[in-house]
Amino acid sequence: MHFYAVRRILGAIPTLFVIITLAFFMMRIAPGGPFDGERRLPPEIERNIAAAYNLDRPLHEQYLIYLGNLLQGDLGPSFRNRDFTVSQLIAVGLPVSLRLGVSAIILALFLGTTLGVLAALNQNRAADYSVMTVAMIGITIPSFVTAPLLTLIFGVYGVSIFGLDLSLPVGGWNGGALRNMILPVTVLALPQVAIIARLVRGSMIEVLHSNYVRTARAKGLSSYRVVTRHALRAGLLPLVSYIGPAAAGLATGSLIVEQIFGLPGIGRYFVQGALNRDYTLVLGVVILYATAIITLNLVADILYRVLDPRVKYD
Amino acid sequence: MTPILPSERAALMNRAQNIKGRSLWTDARRRLFRNRAAVVSLAVLGTIALMAIFAPLLSPYTYEEADFSLVSCAPDWWRMETARCQAGGAHWFGTDAVGRDLFVRTLFGARVSLAVGLVATGVSLLIGVTYGATAGFIGGRIDEAMMRFVDVLYSLPFIFFVIILMVVFNRNFILLFVAIGAVEWLTMARIVRGQTLSIKQKEFVEAARAAGVSSFGIIRRHIVPNVVGPVVVYVTLTIPAVILAESFLSFLGLGIQEPMTSWGVLISEGATQMENAPWILAFPALFMAVTLFCFNFIGDGLRDALDPQDQ
Numbered sequence: 296m297h298f299y300a301v302r303r304i305l306g307a308i309p310t311l312f313v314i315i316t317l318a319f320f321m322m323r324i325a326p327g328g329p330f331d332g333e334r335r336l337p338p339e340i341e342r343n344i345a346a347a348y349n350l351d352r353p354l355h356e357q358y359l360i361y362l363g364n365l366l367q368g369d370l371g372p373s374f375r376n377r378d379f380t381v382s383q384l385i386a387v388g389l390p391v392s393l394r395l396g397v398s399a400i401i402l403a404l405f406l407g408t409t410l411g412v413l414a415a416l417n418q419n420r421a422a423d424y425s426v427m428t429v430a431m432i433g434i435t436i437p438s439f440v441t442a443p444l445l446t447l448i449f450g451v452y453g454v455s456i457f458g459l460d461l462s463l464p465v466g467g468w469n470g471g472a473l474r475n476m477i478l479p480v481t482v483l484a485l486p487q488v489a490i491i492a493r494l495v496r497g498s499m500i501e502v503l504h505s506n507y508v509r510t511a512r513a514k515g516l517s518s519y520r521v522v523t524r525h526a527l528r529a530g531l532l533p534l535v536s537y538i539g540p541a542a543a544g545l546a547t548g549s550l551i552v553e554q555i556f557g558l559p560g561i562g563r564y565f566v567q568g569a570l571n572r573d574y575t576l577v578l579g580v581v582i583l584y585a586t587a588i589i590t591l592n593l594v595a596d597i598l599y600r601v602l603d604p605r606v607k608y609d
Numbered sequence: 610m611t612p613i614l615p616s617e618r619a620a621l622m623n624r625a626q627n628i629k630g631r632s633l634w635t636d637a638r639r640r641l642f643r644n645r646a647a648v649v650s651l652a653v654l655g656t657i658a659l660m661a662i663f664a665p666l667l668s669p670y671t672y673e674e675a676d677f678s679l680v681s682c683a684p685d686w687w688r689m690e691t692a693r694c695q696a697g698g699a700h701w702f703g704t705d706a707v708g709r710d711l712f713v714r715t716l717f718g719a720r721v722s723l724a725v726g727l728v729a730t731g732v733s734l735l736i737g738v739t740y741g742a743t744a745g746f747i748g749g750r751i752d753e754a755m756m757r758f759v760d761v762l763y764s765l766p767f768i769f770f771v772i773i774l775m776v777v778f779n780r781n782f783i784l785l786f787v788a789i790g791a792v793e794w795l796t797m798a799r800i801v802r803g804q805t806l807s808i809k810q811k812e813f814v815e816a817a818r819a820a821g822v823s824s825f826g827i828i829r830r831h832i833v834p835n836v837v838g839p840v841v842v843y844v845t846l847t848i849p850a851v852i853l854a855e856s857f858l859s860f861l862g863l864g865i866q867e868p869m870t871s872w873g874v875l876i877s878e879g880a881t882q883m884e885n886a887p888w889i890l891a892f893p894a895l896f897m898a899v900t901l902f903c904f905n906f907i908g909d910g911l912r913d914a915l916d917p918q919d920q
Binding site for chain 1: 758760761764765766768769772773774775776777849853856857860861862863873876877879880883884887890894897898901902905
């Protein structure tokens with residue numbers, strides 16, 4: 296077991312290394328430098344700027360410098376936000392993005408599991424069909440359509456039920472107030488709810504047909520006990536291996552959500568960086584996302600082996 | 610058992626020749642056409658595609674011609690129609706924030722989105738099938754190394770690679786098509802490789818080899834037909850994924866640039882206008898959603914049709 300974990304961790308390092316290398320060289324083969332502006336600067340100043348950012352060195356030296364700095368957690372200066380380093384920008388944005396992402400995944404796990412189990416217990420009945428239809432809609436309709444629609448309904452028109460005002464702010468972070476979080480987290484969670492519901496439904500149906508569940512029923516246990524004590528444990532296992540893809544989905548979704556709702560997270564910095572051709576910022580955020588996703592995949596793999604004794608430790 | 614007389618044999622052979630064989634494909638087509646959701650989707654998708662192709666003939670307006678007296682006019686049949694807009698002639702989907710006809714723009718958006726879907730999927734098909742088939746056919750160390758590389762690329766959401774490419778090459782129209790295709794081939798490669806690897810070891814391939822069929826003959830008669838099924842299914846699922854990716858990028862401002870348009874561009878414009886002109890968001894969003902649903906239903910239908918084992 297420990298051998299497996301060590302091997303997987305060692306395997307993840309080259310993966311990360313390849314991604315960093317690929318991203319770095321893709322950025323550097325770009326035609327035109329980051330400081331090409333409307334006005335031509337005097338050549339001495341251009342030389343100084345290039346020297347300050349190490350752009351006058353040969354490419355392989357730049358790469359080694361970047362790797363060296365990276366090992367110390369230094370992602371370099373931002374090319375566009377002149378007074379900030381990339382690490383500083385990330386430090387500002389990360390708490391916002393993390394809070395959004397974690398809230399969304401908690402919501403998605405809760406809702407998705409409930410809906411999935413509900414569908415599995417009512418297989419091929421109305422409840423099942425309606426959950427699956429909603430799930431298909433959730434997977435197909437992209438977040439950049441659901442976000443404006445929900446904003447329109449809850450933010451612009453405003454909804455009130457029984458005199459209770461349910462209208463929500465259409466954007467802004469407001470120090471992470473709950474009211475400001477509701478819409479972005481919902482939009483971010485919706486596709487994940489749909490995918491998790493499908494996943495749980497499939498595995499629960501399989502588990503509910505297995506022999507040990509039939510045995511539990513034959514023993515005379517109540518349906519409630521059969522589901523909660525016997526079926527759920529095995530039925531929810533596939534969720535563990537969904538950790539990695541979920542993180543990837545949330546990272547992608549955060550680009551849209553933070554942009555639409557004007558939230559100061561790293562997704563927004565990334566998009567701004569991409570629009571302004573801020574190489575170091577884009578590179579830094581990609582490396583951060585890659586590290587996070589690879590780590591989560593790793594954790595998921597190891598966790599799965601711990602939880603499921605049927606998988607061999609080879 | 611009585612021996613068959615020569616005359617009887619001739620008659621039997623005759624009859625056998627008149628029986629029309631049902632190939633895998635006829636069977637699949639029959640199964641597909643029995644699937645109501647898939648047939649309706651095919652029809653709807655065909656209509657949208659035809660409308661997109663003949664867009665310039667369907668309306669007197671062009672996609673870039675702005676009429677500033679008709680800014681943000683509702684569709685004719687919408688009850689919000691004002692006197693200012695009534696003078697403007699028929700705009701079935703209304704006009705956008707600078708007075709361009711939204712019907713034409715939605716159809717031109719369909720052109721770009723569908724074209725991206727087809728071209729990028731073609732690119733991913735080409736790379737994925739070549740890569741996967743090579744890995745699967747060669748096998749061994751090379752296969753392992755090739756697939757390890759795919760795993761590495763898999764661990765990052767592909768949209769980030771496309772964004773890097775768009776940053777590097779400055780948001781070029783053609784490049785967008787190729788870039789999306791160039792990062793969407795991973796799953797295709799995995800499917801083709803897995804399929805090739807497993808078919809290579811099947812008894813019927815062994816039988817064919819024992820009967821003296823050449824390598825080329827085995828690839829043509831046994832491997833390719835068995836790989837095509839899953840590939841076709843995956844292609845119909847890649848097209849909507851690609852359309853989504855393009856819209857995603859265009860929505861963020863990293864894809865198609867004005868005055869050219871795509872559904873992503875239109876939706877992002879519509880999102881800023883939705884308080885006073887919801888139709889600018891509604892029509893492109895509706896077209897895109899319907900298209901994505903259609904592709905999904907067709908993909909599901911094809912999967913059921915092409916996988917007889919799964920009946």
